[in-house]
Amino acid sequence: MNSFLVVAAALSAFTCLIHTFLGGRQIAVPLLKATGLSPVPKYVSYYCWHIATIALAAMAIMFAIAAAYPQSWELGWTATGLAVSFCLLGLALPPLKEQSYKAMPQGWLFLPIACFGIAGGI
Template sequence: MNKILATAAGLAAFTAALHTFGGTPEIEAPLLQAPLPQEISLLLYTCWHLVTAALTLSAIGLFISAKPKHTVQSHYMALFISFMWIAFGLVFIVVDITYSGLPMLLKLPQWILLIPIGVLGLWGCARLRMSES
């Protein structure tokens, strides 16, 4: 088992659970009660759950890639997922700074979990490559 990828998978699963069970109640009521057209509210709420699916499925993908009998395909899957998590984190940083400034980085700190999981995934992939050499 690639312990680094397994750690990334565990943190990704934790983040997915935090998003689902901690974030959904915090987002659901205000979003669905906001004075927005219903189709906009439902679209944003659907996007919230699309993120839930992406986080959950990527945690599963990282776990599969961490198994000892990894394949070239699982290596590329882990690379893709790792870059995706880094990109998600960078989106938070860019939006926070662009629309509100540096203080928003601490008010929307999701990037603090997203980027390290991606970096751990890349590190785990590098360890896979080194073990194959």
């Protein structure tokens, strides 16, 4: 059992839960209640919200499988690649859009996942 990938799986699952429950209340619910948005951007954004949920759950599952079955190392590297990509996007976007990390902390959630994924793969 690869303990680094077990931690990456647990952190991914935790991030998925944060996204689903805390983020859902703060982002998805107000998005659906917004009256100033036309239906297409509103529901495409809501659809993307669910894509993120699925991606986070899939990352947790990929890390867990890779942790338990070393021959499935490709899944671990795939999940790590996603975590690194989400981390880089999340760390770059706030300054590019003149937002604070306090308002957009998502990138920081992926940093430890990426680090544990990398450690588990080497």
